[in-house]
Amino acid sequence: MAATFTQPHAHGRLFSTSPVAKPTRKLLSPFTVRMSLQENGPSVAVVGVTGAVGQEFLSVLTDRDFPYRSIKMLASKRSAGKQMTFEGRNYTVEELTADSFDGVDIALFSAGGSISKQFGPAAVEKGTIVVDNSSAFRMVDGVPLVIPEVNPQAMHGIKVGMGKGALIANPNCSTIICLMAATPLHQRAKVLRMVVSTYQAASGAGAAAMEELELQTREVLEGKPPTCNIFSQQVCPFGDALLSYLCSFFIVFSCFTSEADEMVFAGCVQYAFNLFSHNAPVQPNGYNEEEMKLVKETRKIWSDLDVKVTATCIRVPVMRAHAESVNLQFEKPLDEDTAREILKNAAGVVVIDDRASNHFPTPLEVSNKDDVAVGRIRQDLSQEGNHGLDIFVCGDQIRKGAALNAIQIAEMLL
Amino acid sequence: MAATFTQPHAHGRLFSTSPVAKPTRKLLSPFTVRMSLQENGPSVAVVGVTGAVGQEFLSVLTDRDFPYRSIKMLASKRSAGKQMTFEGRNYTVEELTADSFDGVDIALFSAGGSISKQFGPAAVEKGTIVVDNSSAFRMVDGVPLVIPEVNPQAMHGIKVGMGKGALIANPNCSTIICLMAATPLHQRAKVLRMVVSTYQAASGAGAAAMEELELQTREVLEGKPPTCNIFSQQVCPFGDALLSYLCSFFIVFSCFTSEADEMVFAGCVQYAFNLFSHNAPVQPNGYNEEEMKLVKETRKIWSDLDVKVTATCIRVPVMRAHAESVNLQFEKPLDEDTAREILKNAAGVVVIDDRASNHFPTPLEVSNKDDVAVGRIRQDLSQEGNHGLDIFVCGDQIRKGAALNAIQIAEMLL
Numbered sequence: 001m002a003a004t005f006t007q008p009h010a011h012g013r014l015f016s017t018s019p020v021a022k023p024t025r026k027l028l029s030p031f032t033v034r035m036s037l038q039e040n041g042p043s044v045a046v047v048g049v050t051g052a053v054g055q056e057f058l059s060v061l062t063d064r065d066f067p068y069r070s071i072k073m074l075a076s077k078r079s080a081g082k083q084m085t086f087e088g089r090n091y092t093v094e095e096l097t098a099d100s101f102d103g104v105d106i107a108l109f110s111a112g113g114s115i116s117k118q119f120g121p122a123a124v125e126k127g128t129i130v131v132d133n134s135s136a137f138r139m140v141d142g143v144p145l146v147i148p149e150v151n152p153q154a155m156h157g158i159k160v161g162m163g164k165g166a167l168i169a170n171p172n173c174s175t176i177i178c179l180m181a182a183t184p185l186h187q188r189a190k191v192l193r194m195v196v197s198t199y200q201a202a203s204g205a206g207a208a209a210m211e212e213l214e215l216q217t218r219e220v221l222e223g224k225p226p227t228c229n230i231f232s233q234q235v236c237p238f239g240d241a242l243l244s245y246l247c248s249f250f251i252v253f254s255c256f257t258s259e260a261d262e263m264v265f266a267g268c269v270q271y272a273f274n275l276f277s278h279n280a281p282v283q284p285n286g287y288n289e290e291e292m293k294l295v296k297e298t299r300k301i302w303s304d305l306d307v308k309v310t311a312t313c314i315r316v317p318v319m320r321a322h323a324e325s326v327n328l329q330f331e332k333p334l335d336e337d338t339a340r341e342i343l344k345n346a347a348g349v350v351v352i353d354d355r356a357s358n359h360f361p362t363p364l365e366v367s368n369k370d371d372v373a374v375g376r377i378r379q380d381l382s383q384e385g386n387h388g389l390d391i392f393v394c395g396d397q398i399r400k401g402a403a404l405n406a407i408q409i410a411e412m413l414l
Numbered sequence: 415m416a417a418t419f420t421q422p423h424a425h426g427r428l429f430s431t432s433p434v435a436k437p438t439r440k441l442l443s444p445f446t447v448r449m450s451l452q453e454n455g456p457s458v459a460v461v462g463v464t465g466a467v468g469q470e471f472l473s474v475l476t477d478r479d480f481p482y483r484s485i486k487m488l489a490s491k492r493s494a495g496k497q498m499t500f501e502g503r504n505y506t507v508e509e510l511t512a513d514s515f516d517g518v519d520i521a522l523f524s525a526g527g528s529i530s531k532q533f534g535p536a537a538v539e540k541g542t543i544v545v546d547n548s549s550a551f552r553m554v555d556g557v558p559l560v561i562p563e564v565n566p567q568a569m570h571g572i573k574v575g576m577g578k579g580a581l582i583a584n585p586n587c588s589t590i591i592c593l594m595a596a597t598p599l600h601q602r603a604k605v606l607r608m609v610v611s612t613y614q615a616a617s618g619a620g621a622a623a624m625e626e627l628e629l630q631t632r633e634v635l636e637g638k639p640p641t642c643n644i645f646s647q648q649v650c651p652f653g654d655a656l657l658s659y660l661c662s663f664f665i666v667f668s669c670f671t672s673e674a675d676e677m678v679f680a681g682c683v684q685y686a687f688n689l690f691s692h693n694a695p696v697q698p699n700g701y702n703e704e705e706m707k708l709v710k711e712t713r714k715i716w717s718d719l720d721v722k723v724t725a726t727c728i729r730v731p732v733m734r735a736h737a738e739s740v741n742l743q744f745e746k747p748l749d750e751d752t753a754r755e756i757l758k759n760a761a762g763v764v765v766i767d768d769r770a771s772n773h774f775p776t777p778l779e780v781s782n783k784d785d786v787a788v789g790r791i792r793q794d795l796s797q798e799g800n801h802g803l804d805i806f807v808c809g810d811q812i813r814k815g816a817a818l819n820a821i822q823i824a825e826m827l828l
Contacts, residue, residue, distance in 0.1 A: 193796050197611035197739035199689055199728065213687075214635070221632060267771070273627075273733050274778040275613055277790055277806060282769040286750065286792025286804075295795060308796035312739040312804055314613065316730050319687050325611035325726040327741075336700065355696040357681070364688040376691055378700025381709060382607050382722035390700075390726055392691060 037087065041067030042160045042414065045104045045128070047096055047119070048111030049073040050082065052207035053133055056403035057108050058086055066407060067414070074100050076111070101126040105160045106410050109133055110402065124165035129158065129413055131168050131406045135289075138169040138297060145169045145300050147176050148408040149347045150183045154301075160413045168409055171301060172293040173401030174198050174313065178324050179301060180372040180400065181393045184346040186302065189334035193308040196294055199316045199323035200278060201363060202271070203397045205230060209271075210319055216272040217317070228268035231279060231315075271317055278313035288313060321363035322401060323394045333386035336379045343374050348400070353377050361394035369396055370404055451501065455481030456574045456828065459518045459542070461510055461533070462525030463487040464496065466621035467547055470817035471522050472500055480821060481828070488514050490525070515540040519574045520824050523547055524816065538579035543572065543827055545582050545820045549703075552583040552711060559583045559714050561590050562822040563761045564597045568715075574827045582823055585715060586707040587815030588612050588727065592738050593715060594786040594814065595807045598760040600716065603748035607722040610708055613730045613737035614692060615777060616685070617811045619644060624733055630686040631731070642682035645693060645729075685731055692727035702727060735777035736815060737808045747800035750793045757788050762814070767791050775808035783810055784818055 044061075048054040054075070061068070073084060073091045080095035094100065096115070101107060101123040109116050110133035117136045124130055137143045144154040146168055158166045171179075178196055185191065202213040209230045216226035269276055280289035287295070291311040298309050316323075344351045352361045353375040361373035372395035380388030395401055458475075462468040468489070475482070487498060487505045494509035508514065510529070515521060515537040523530050524547035531550045538544055551557045558568040560582055572580045585593075592610055599605065616627040623644045630640035683690055694703035701709070705725040712723050730737075758765045766775045767789040775787035786809035794802030809815055 195609045195741045195796065197726075199613065199730065217631060218635060221628070221635070267773075269776070270778055273631075273731065274776055275730060275732060275737060276776045277772065277774040279772060282772060285795070286769065286790070287795065288772075310741060310794050310796035310802075310804055312611075312741075312790060312806060314737070314739065314806075316613065316689060317687065318689060318731075323689060323728070325728065325739075327609045327724060327726075355700065358691065358693060358696060358702075359681075360691040362683070362688050362690045364684055376700070376726060380724045381699070381701065382609065382724035388724075390724055392726060392728075 036061070036065045036067050037069070037089075038067040039069050041069045042105035043070045043072075043103055044068045044410075045072040045074055045100060045107040047074045047100075047107055047109040047115065049084075049093060050075045050079045051110060052203055052210070052398055053110035053402045056398045057110065057407065060399065060403045060407045062087060064407060064411070066411065072100065072104065098122045101128045104128045106131065106413060108406055108410065110406075120167060124167055127163070127165045129160060129166045129168065131170060131409050133170045133402055133406055135172065135293065136169075137167050138171065138293075139300065140167075140169075143167050143169050145171055145297060146409050147171060147179055147183075147301060147405060148412060150179055151301050151303075152412060155409065155412060158413065170402065170406045170409065171297045172290070173204055173395075173397045174200065174290060174311075174322060174324065175294050175297040175301070176401050176405055177322050177372055177393055177395035177397075178294065178326060179298060180346075180348055180395065181343065181374045181391055182326060182328065183302070184342045184349070185328060185330070185334060185339055185389065188338075188342055189330035189332040191302075191307055191328055192331050193329040194298070194310075195327040196309065196311040197325045198278070198290075198311065198313045199275075199318070199325075199363070200290075200313060201316070201318040201320050201322055201397050203320040204322070204401075205279065205315075213271050213317055213319065216270065220270070220272045226268065226270045226272055228270070231269045231271050231276070232267050271315070273317065275314055275316045278315050280313070287311075318363045319367065320398050321367045321394055321396045323361070323363055323392065326391050326393060327380060328389045328391065329380075329383060330387050330389070334389065335386045336377050336389060339389055339391075340377050343377065348372060349374055351375065351377070360392060363394050366394045366396050368399065370400060371395075372400055450475070450479045450481050451483070451503075452481045453483050455483045456519035457484045457486075457517055458482045458824075459486040459488055459514060459521040461488045461514075461521055461523040461529065463498075463507060464489045464493045465524060466617060466624070466812055467524040467816045470812045471524065471821065474813065474817045474821045476501060478821060478825070480825065486514065486518065512536045515542045518542045520545065520827060522820055522824065524820075534581060538581055541577070541579045543574060543580045543582065545584060545823050547584045547816055547820055549586065549707065550583075551581050552585065552707075553714065554581075554583075557581050557583050559585055559711060560823050561585060561593055561597075561715060561819060562826060564593055565715050565717075566826060569823065569826060572827060584816065584820045584823065585711045586704070587618055587809075587811045588614065588704060588725075588736060588738065589708050589711040589715070590815050590819055591736050591786055591807055591809035591811075592708065592740060593712060594760075594762055594809065595757065595788045595805055596740060596742065597716070598756045598763070599742060599744070599748060599753055599803065602752075602756055603744035603746040605716075605721055605742055606745050607743040608712070608724075609741040610723065610725040611739045612692070612704075612725065612727045613689075613732070613739075613777070614704075614727060615730070615732040615734050615736055615811050617734040618736070618815075619693065619729075627685050627731055627733065630684065634684070634686045640682065640684045640686055642684070645683045645685050645690070646681055685729070687731060689728055689730045692729050694727070701725070732777045733781065734812050735781045735808055735810045737775070737777055737806065740805050740807060741794060742803045742805065743794075743797060744801050744803070748803065749800045750791050750803060753803055753805075754791050757791065762786060763788055765789065765791070774806060777808050780808045780810050782813065784814060785809075786814055 113134040113136040116134040294311040360375035376392035527548040527550040530548040774789035790806035
């Protein structure tokens with residue numbers, strides 16, 4: 001029995017120092033001519049193709065035999081001209097411009113919120129259906145915010161060939177991973193309140209953050225001071241704790257209008273062998289943006305403005321999969337055995353809940369996997385009757401938390 | 415302002431590969447003759463002196479100028495005969511036997527539950543006051559379970575020189591760190607319910623676990639399979655998932671009657687760049703022992719059998735300080751500004767809560783420090799009115815979570 005739990009190849013899973021993340025599932029030789037290149041398939045564009053999620057888009061398209069008649073590789077001017085191979089064909093990375101979307105049916109965006117804001121509506125104007133991985137449009141009325149296993153009805157009627165463009169938002173990674181497990185229980189017993197604490201991987205901050213975690217770890221083990229290019233404490237430009245509220249506004253503003261690498265940083269935050277409150281800007285209410293995404297996106301995805309959610313988001317020194325400790329309070333009674341059965345039958349969810357062997361989900365075990373793993377399913381001792389459960393959830397941040405979910409949305413457009 | 419947040423020496427904080435953890439605060443030269451060696455001081459014994467907490471006992475005794483007229487270094491037969499230097503004097507580690515406690519006023523135990531059960535009552539018989547760091551006696555009626563800043567009254571009347579021995583239990587590290595922050599708020603507004611998710615360091619599993627985390631990390635970075643001597647998934651001796659309840663009983667039993675290294679293990683759990691549900695045995699109710707300690711010890715320390723507590727305990731790849739995300743529900747209203755002021759004035763607590771600079775407690779920042787750090791103090795959006803708060807707490811597991819708390823208890827015996 002125990003043999004199935006060993007992870008003999010775990011040591012090979014560390015993020016490669018190559019900027020191109022390796023697809024690891026069902027990967028065919030690059031020289032195989034794929035059937036997914038089909039004349040009647042849609043024309044596709046990948047925006048931000050050189051980033052961690054952009055690369056995972058390509059990996060998932062391949063894994064799922066996503067049909068396409070053409071694919072454009074789009075990125076910033078800096079990356080334009082780079083050569084890449086995808087499914088046995090050579091491509092040149094093109095600079096993203098307003099003209100990039102001529103004749104494009106589906107555009108997968110993952111290049112940050114400001115790029116989405118600048119080019120998303122322009123693409124829609126040209127008749128493209130944009131699946132956007134940024135936070136830019138998630139809370140905009142009329143833009144569906146979709147987890148295909150959870151609320152496919154939100155994008156009802158949006159299809160390639162309907163003759164007009166559309167925007168569909170991919171939820172935040174923490175929200176997707178949490179709701180993959182919480183929704184089947186919510187559908188049975190109605191969640192009234194949810195208390196979430198996250199254990200988030202480096203990948204959520206991009207490929208450079210993964211590289212920095214690896215670099216810092218090497219440095220710390222060698223007794224050297226850690227390099228801090230990505231994670232640093234932010235200097236408030238007002239330079240005074242009394243003006244911290246003003247400062248919060250500034251940081252929130254800077255996050256929405258530019259990308260993180262343009263922000264003013266100072267003060268090294270060691271990530272190796274350490275953890276820290278999520279690096280998203282903190283709002284005046286004391287929650288950071290990442291936490292508020294969990295609060296707001298859950299309400300929109302569940303179409304339930306009354307559901308109470310609180311979250312504490314923490315970055316841990318793990319490469320590419322998030323974990324979340326979720327405490328649930330239900331309107332109707334729900335015992336743990338029933339909850340376990342519901343989760344075992346839920347699409348995209350795998351239950352790992354072996355108390356005898358102390359085997360529960362870990363980030364490493366779900367890395368490069370499609371399914372979200374749930375375990376530690378138990379009746380909450382702190383709630384009366386059968387109205388509370390504690391669960392522990394792990395999911396690959398780049399895959400189901402971003403690229404896979406977006407491509408599942410794209411599949412529903414066909 | 416930001417300069418004060420930098421951690422330029424963080425790279426020196428990794429656990430030394432030497433089995434003897436270095437004391438890092440206020441350490442005098444080993445050749446200085448300390449004033450703490452005093453004829454009218456108590457005679458002291460340290461049980462488990464070669465372990466991580468045993469070594470920290472010595473460090474804290476020095477840091478706090480704890481007075482003593484003699485000190486015995488006690489350990490298992492395996493370590494007996496080893497030479498060590500403490501405050502400028504040479505000592506030979508002695509084998510722990512029933513006769514070890516003749517003439518000993520205070521014995522600090524940290525050698526596991528079975529050693530405490532075997533030798534603790536014998537020491538008390540000889541008139542020794544035992545401060546026990548294991549879980550052996552924590553929940554025994556009549557044994558005070560003490561955090562000096564929280565419930566000093568529980569050990570009222572127990573003093574060196576009173577002519578008889580006594581047992582005092584040191585709470586579990588997660589409980590101490592949580593309650594250092596939660597108690598001042600509880601005293602003002604009465605905690606009704608507490609939802610805790612932990613981010614626990616390697617040190618809680620001992621010096622060997624810290625070494626294994628460091629070793630595994632080196633191996634993973636070199637592309638080698640990780641060594642798994644300490645953390646492994648347990649094989650259920652009944653070998654059948656249908657018998658998992660029986661199995662749970664077995665594992666709980668084996669934990670209470672022997673030490674972890676005697677358990678049957680199989681299945682490597684990679685700790686480097688990963689995290690996992692706390693390795694304590696899981697009870698039939700689905701909670702592991704570590705979680706149940708938080709539930710039960712909180713009730714005893716607060717003398718409040720009604721307080722509702724749930725916990726999810728997770729081991730993260732951090733060396734020696736725990737973090738905890740704590741959601742609190744109060745009987746009386748308590749706003750976040752008042753809470754912050756209460757915590758700023760609480761003994762043994764430091765508030766790090768700078769929203770503008772995104773500077774909050776981290777395990778690294780509290781490593782080798784006495785105080786428990788609290789931040790992310792904010793009104794819980796998921797609770798009505800001012801009856802809920804979220805906080806994030808970090809504390810050194812070896813220090814306040816174990817050795818410091820025990821020696822604070824010992825100071826109250828004088």
